[in-house]
Amino acid sequence: MxxxxxxxGDPNVPLLAVNGLSxxxxxxxxxxxxxxxxxxxxxxxxxHAGEIVAIAGASGSGKSLLAAAILxxxxxxxxxxxxxxxxxxxxxxxxxxxxxxxxxxxxxxxxDFLDPLMRAGAQADGHRKPRPTKERRRLFQRLDxxxxxxxxxxxxxxxxxxxxVLVSTALLADAQLIIADExxxxxxxxxxxxxxxxFRQMADDGRAVxxxxxxxxxxxxxxxxxxxxxxxxxxxIANAQDFGEGPDALRHPYSKALWRALPxxxxxxxxxxxxxxGRLPKGCLFAPRCSRSTPxxxxxxxxxRALRGGEVRCFYAHGRPKE
Numbered sequence: 206m207x208x209x210x211x212x213x214g215d216p217n218v219p220l221l222a223v224n225g226l227s228x229x230x231x232x233x234x235x236x237x238x239x240x241x242x243x244x245x246x247x248x249x250x251x252x253h254a255g256e257i258v259a260i261a262g263a264s265g266s267g268k269s270l271l272a273a274a275i276l277x278x279x280x281x282x283x284x285x286x287x288x289x290x291x292x293x294x295x296x297x298x299x300x301x302x303x304x305x306x307x308x309x310x311x312x313x314x315x316x317d318f319l320d321p322l323m324r325a326g327a328q329a330d331g332h333r334k335p336r337p338t339k340e341r342r343r344l345f346q347r348l349d350x351x352x353x354x355x356x357x358x359x360x361x362x363x364x365x366x367x368x369x370v371l372v373s374t375a376l377l378a379d380a381q382l383i384i385a386d387e388x389x390x391x392x393x394x395x396x397x398x399x400x401x402x403x404f405r406q407m408a409d410d411g412r413a414v415x416x417x418x419x420x421x422x423x424x425x426x427x428x429x430x431x432x433x434x435x436x437x438x439x440x441x442i443a444n445a446q447d448f449g450e451g452p453d454a455l456r457h458p459y460s461k462a463l464w465r466a467l468p469x470x471x472x473x474x475x476x477x478x479x480x481x482x483g484r485l486p487k488g489c490l491f492a493p494r495c496s497r498s499t500p501x502x503x504x505x506x507x508x509x510r511a512l513r514g515g516e517v518r519c520f521y522a523h524g525r526p527k528e
Contacts, residue, residue, distance in 0.1 A: 348372065438518070486503065
């Protein structure tokens with residue numbers, strides 16, 4: 206898919222920059238003592254105008270918490286450290302509140318975000334004046350929503366219909382950064398493809414999209430880069446085509462395992478499970494499940510480093526095997 210050339214402001218400044226983000230929760234243990242439970246650690250990510258960056262990984266790896274941190278909607282018992290920047294500006298709470306719903310739009314994972322007392326059409330329109338009625342009706346049609354959907358309350362919608370209404374709220378907004386948190390579950394393949402094609406068009410028009418998804422196949426088809434999450438951090442950032450080429454093009458052992466676990470690639474599982482927050486290993490988070498683990502991996506956590514046009518958090522990732 207050919208990309209449009211886009212220039213607005215300094216192209217070297219990312220639209221979104223996440224630098225050393227950590228998120229912890231204040232919890233009580235069995236003895237009723239309060240302690241900090243860290244669920245995201247040392248997370249680094251840049252998203253530029255004109256691209257879709259997909260966030261992939263298992264459930265519980267921290268993907269949705271990243272979205273909440275960017276928008277400033279973490280729970281009250283959460284504490285965030287590190288730095289978030291939008292167009293070079295530090296994303297402090299006041300700026301997050303100002304930009305949310307205007308320059309930064311969220312497609313939330315849960316349909317409970319819909320107001321149960323407001324009709325679907327009005328929720329899609331948001332606070333825009335004049336209301337984009339014609340544009341919204343065209344969009345509903347493209348998303349395969351029946352004509353009377355705009356008059357329905359959320360309880361009258363199926364789960365898939367409600368999710369498409371949520372997607373429409375971001376597509377109708379004039380946002381420069383769209384964070385789509387699992388936007389396609391409950392949709393048919395045709396409906397999901399239609400929604401993702403619209404996100405792709407938004408990126409090609411100069412906006413940026415963060416696509417949080419379990420569906421690597423769809424991510425490969427529409428994203429520019431894929432950031433692989435594991436146990437609360439990013440272990441690899443790769444060009445989307447690397448996942449299309451196969452494990453030799455990937456860098457981290459977990460990314461290779463994800464590729465092999467896809468049904469069309471043998472559905473090959475790996476032993477063990479992702480560690481829970483509070484029970485994280487001392488060194489590399491993936492070391493207990495990695496066939497290439499060494500004593501160094503168990504003692505020291507690797508940092509992200511550049512490799513073959515991407516980034517990886519692994520001591521022993523290297524170039525492609527020789528032909």
